[in-house]
Amino acid sequence: MFWSSKRPLVQVALSLFIIPLVHAATTCNGHSELCDRSYGNVSFVGAHDSYAVGTNNLAANQDYDVTQQLTDGVRLLQMQAHNLSGVIQLCHTDCGLFNGGTLQDYLTKVKTWMDANTNDVVTLLIVNIDDLPPTDYSPVFENVGLDKLSYAPTTSPLTNTAWPTLGSMIDAGTRLVTFLDNAADLTKVPYLLDEFTNVWETPFDVTDPAFDCSVNRTHGDSSTQMYLINHFLDTILLNSPVPDIAEANVTNGVSGTGSLGAQVDTCVAAYGRAPNYLLVDFYEYGGGSVFQVAASINGVTYDPTTPIATPIPTSTTSSTSGGGNGNAGSLVSPSQFIASLFVGLSVLFGAISVV
Ligand SMILES: *[C@@H]1O[C@H](CO)[C@@H](O)[C@H](O)[C@H]1NC(C)=O
Ligand SMILES: *[C@@H]1O[C@H](CO)[C@@H](O)[C@H](O)[C@H]1NC(C)=O
Ligand SMILES: *[C@@H]1O[C@H](CO)[C@@H](O)[C@H](O)[C@H]1NC(C)=O
Ligand SMILES: *[C@@H]1O[C@H](CO)[C@@H](O)[C@H](O)[C@H]1NC(C)=O
Numbered sequence: 295m296f297w298s299s300k301r302p303l304v305q306v307a308l309s310l311f312i313i314p315l316v317h318a319a320t321t322c323n324g325h326s327e328l329c330d331r332s333y334g335n336v337s338f339v340g341a342h343d344s345y346a347v348g349t350n351n352l353a354a355n356q357d358y359d360v361t362q363q364l365t366d367g368v369r370l371l372q373m374q375a376h377n378l379s380g381v382i383q384l385c386h387t388d389c390g391l392f393n394g395g396t397l398q399d400y401l402t403k404v405k406t407w408m409d410a411n412t413n414d415v416v417t418l419l420i421v422n423i424d425d426l427p428p429t430d431y432s433p434v435f436e437n438v439g440l441d442k443l444s445y446a447p448t449t450s451p452l453t454n455t456a457w458p459t460l461g462s463m464i465d466a467g468t469r470l471v472t473f474l475d476n477a478a479d480l481t482k483v484p485y486l487l488d489e490f491t492n493v494w495e496t497p498f499d500v501t502d503p504a505f506d507c508s509v510n511r512t513h514g515d516s517s518t519q520m521y522l523i524n525h526f527l528d529t530i531l532l533n534s535p536v537p538d539i540a541e542a543n544v545t546n547g548v549s550g551t552g553s554l555g556a557q558v559d560t561c562v563a564a565y566g567r568a569p570n571y572l573l574v575d576f577y578e579y580g581g582g583s584v585f586q587v588a589a590s591i592n593g594v595t596y597d598p599t600t601p602i603a604t605p606i607p608t609s610t611t612s613s614t615s616g617g618g619n620g621n622a623g624s625l626v627s628p629s630q631f632i633a634s635l636f637v638g639l640s641v642l643f644g645a646i647s648v649v
Contacts, residue, residue: 318461318465319413319460319461319464319465321413322413322414322415322459322460322461322464323336323338323369323413323414323415323460324367324414324594325592325594327592327593327594328460328592328594329459329460329461329464330459330461331459331460331592332454332455332456332457332458332459333415333457333458333459333460333463333471334452334453334454334455334456334457334520334570335454335455335457335567336460336570336592337568337569337570337571337572337588337591337592338369338370338417338570338571338572338588339367339368339369339370339572339574339577339584339585339588340368340369340370340371340372340417340419340522340571340572340573340574341355341356341360341363341368341370341371341372341573341574341577342355342356342372342524342526342573342574342575343355343356343372343373343374343386343575344356344360344363344368344371344372344373345360345373345374345384345394345395345400346384346386346392346394347359347394348392349606349608350608350609351392352531352536352537353386353387353391353392353536354386354392354537355386355526355537355575355576356575356576356577357576357578357603357605357606358577358578358603359403360400360403360404360407361403361406361407362603363577364404364407364411364414364416365407365600366577366578366582366585366598366602366603367585367588367598367602368577369414369415369416369417370416370417370418370419370522370571370573371404371416371417371418371419372418372419372421372573373394373397373400373418373419373420373421374386374387374420374421374423375397375420375421375422375423375424375426375431376388376389376423376424377424377426377430378393381396382396382397382398382426382430382431382434383395383396383397384396384397384400397431397434398434398437398438401434401435401438401440402438404416404418404438404440404470405438405439405440405443408440408443408469408470412464413464414464414469415460415463415464415469415470415471416469416470416471417470417471417472417473417571418470418471418472418473419472419473419475419489419522419571420472420473420474420475421475422474422475422476422477425476425477426477427477427479427482428474428477428478428479428482428483428486429482429483431474431483431486432482432483432486435472435485440470441485442467443467443468443469443470444468444470444471444472444485445458445463445468445469445470445471445485446468446480446484446485447487450480450487450488450491450492451487451488451491451492451514451519452492453518453519454518454519454520454567454570455518457520470485471487472485472486472487473486473487473488473489473492473493474486474487474488474489475489475490476488476489488513490511490512490513490514491513491514491519492514492519492520493512493519493520493521493522493570493571494509494510494511494512494514494516494519494520494521494522495510495511495512495521495522495523495524496508496509496510496521496522496523496524496561497510497524498510498524499524499528499535500524500526500527500528501527501528501529501530501535501538503527503541503544503545503551503552504551504552505523505525505527505552505556505557505560506560507523507557507560507561507564507565509521510524517565520570520571521561521565521569521570521571522569522570522571522572522573523557523558523561523569523571523572523573524573525545525554525557525572525573525574526545526573526574526575527541527542527545527552527575537575537576539575539576539579539608542575542576542579542580542605543579543580543605545574545575545579546574546576546577546579546580546583546584547580547583548580548583548586548587548590553583554572554574554580554583554584554587555583555587555590558572558587558591562591568591569591572584572587572588576605578602578603578604578605579605581602581604582596582598582601582602585598585602
């Protein structure tokens with residue numbers, strides 16, 4: 295009698311307490327250890343200008359397209375959105391200089407990948423260069439179906455410790471976090487979050503491999519915000535910063551002067567916690583080193599099931615043919631780039647627009 299009548303009651307009573315604490319997801323972003331960690335306490339590798347894909351193209355920041363980036367472990371996708379005749383396109387500085395296609399085509403690839411990988415939390419960081427209202431973005435998210443996968447906090451900003459766990463975001467099916475660098479308005483679109491009240495950034499377009507950890511841009515209290523390190527090295531060509539691809543193996547490295555690992559160490563020493571986002575160019579240079587750095591600060595083992603993509607060699611001769619895997623952008627030669635750059639820069643007030 296006791297067991298048949300009371301035990302179910304005990305179980306019900308216990309489950310009321312236990313179920314809300316237990317995640318259905320047992321693997322989160324590839325690791326069981328990450329399921330119970332707050333989103334704000336995880337380090338993610340990010341692809342700088344993730345749509346700017348090309349080889350022998352000074353306006354490109356990546357060799358491989360967004361699908362390969364996600365497959366290899368990139369979980370923050372940064373992009374620059376422009377209004378081209380009323381359509382949101384992912385361009386670099388200027389759509390005449392580099393056009394990586396429409397936001398909708400890009401987000402369709404993200405949605406396809408996320409549908410096939412249901413235990414992963416992904417973040418988008420949109421540089422809203424033309425100050426478009428969030429209501430210009432929401433129809434694109436709705437067309438693609440990413441609105442349904444989007445995380446919309448009940449209050450925003452959130453301090454770094456206030457974010458939900460990866461496990462709970464995955465269980466709820468709201469595992470896409472999207473930031474706009476300006477013009478966010480949660481009363482209009484609750485899932486397009488304001489970047490700089492939630493996240494601060496280190497300096498960008500850095501040309502000194504010493505990469506400092508100073509607070510460069512924020513609209514909040516950096517001591518309680520998540521933070522992003524702009525760990526991509528530029529070199530100056532005709533007064534404009536362009537990716538220093540010759541140094542990419544070193545820049546993306548685990549240790550040594552100028553490496554990602556070294557900047558992380560500097561930042562941890564300064565702030566007592568690791569950066570949330572590690573934004574890099576040509577992420578596959580270093581042979582997975584950027585993911586190794588993230589795994590190390592997350593306290594998990596970097597153990598890829600398949601080898602990551604290999605760097606696409608650049609040629610020393612200027613070329614518009616290029617090839618390369620998954621090229622999405624129009625290719626420009628250095629001379630075309632320089633010609634367009636003058637146009638772009640005169641329109642867009644200098645180096646800041648080349649971020
Ligand atoms: C986007 O571009 C279109 C066409 O040029 C223009 O009509 C519209 O006002 C622009 N949107 C914004 C928010 O500037
Ligand atoms: C932020 O970084 C940019 C580029 O690296 C620099 O020009 C600017 O002065 C910095 N601003 C602050 C407030 O540190
Ligand atoms: C980067 O490292 C890869 C793999 O070790 C090597 O094939 C490539 O030549 C290196 N590239 C540069 C620019 O150092
Ligand atoms: C997460 O918390 C641990 C323990 O406090 C800390 O060592 C680590 O740097 C934190 N990571 C992030 C990204 O906040």
